[in-house]
Amino acid sequence: MSTTDTIGNMLTIIRNASSVGFKDVEVPFSKLKQGVMNVLLREGFVKSVDSYQNEEDKKYYLKISLKYGPSGEKVINHISRISKPGRRTYLGSRDIPRVKNGFGLMVLTTPKGVLSGKEARMQKIGGEAICEVW
Numbered sequence: 001m002s003t004t005d006t007i008g009n010m011l012t013i014i015r016n017a018s019s020v021g022f023k024d025v026e027v028p029f030s031k032l033k034q035g036v037m038n039v040l041l042r043e044g045f046v047k048s049v050d051s052y053q054n055e056e057d058k059k060y061y062l063k064i065s066l067k068y069g070p071s072g073e074k075v076i077n078h079i080s081r082i083s084k085p086g087r088r089t090y091l092g093s094r095d096i097p098r099v100k101n102g103f104g105l106m107v108l109t110t111p112k113g114v115l116s117g118k119e120a121r122m123q124k125i126g127g128e129a130i131c132e133v134w
Contacts, residue, residue: 007036021068026062037049044075081130106131111125115127
């Protein structure tokens with residue numbers, strides 16, 4: 001039995017595209033992926049996130065516009081998966097770390113949806129740690 005980590009694949013696509021300077025990337029759509037990307041959008045790590053249906057295969061995709069600084073420097077320097085299919089990582093609201101002293105971001109899936117670590121701490125709810133970004 002093999003399991004595929006679709007979130008890990010999406011993060012790898014973003015990491016690779018950012019390292020070579022791509023403006024846009026496309027990944028197959030899922031609600032969890034859209035939630036993670038909406039958190040990155042709210043926190044200023046990506047420029048835009050749009051979903052659309054491909055006319056040829058009738059499947060849905062997320063189009064992610066990556067963000068770069070004024071002189072072309074990467075906004076996403078590091079993006080890594082924390083909770084993996086073989087080893088889930090759950091954090092209580094008091095256990096959510098501040099990534100890079102507040103300059104980074106942790107993304108969690110909680111009973112109230114996909115939130116940043118800061119939002120989850122403010123609402124005093126924990127959840128599964130999806131990824132960290134800085």
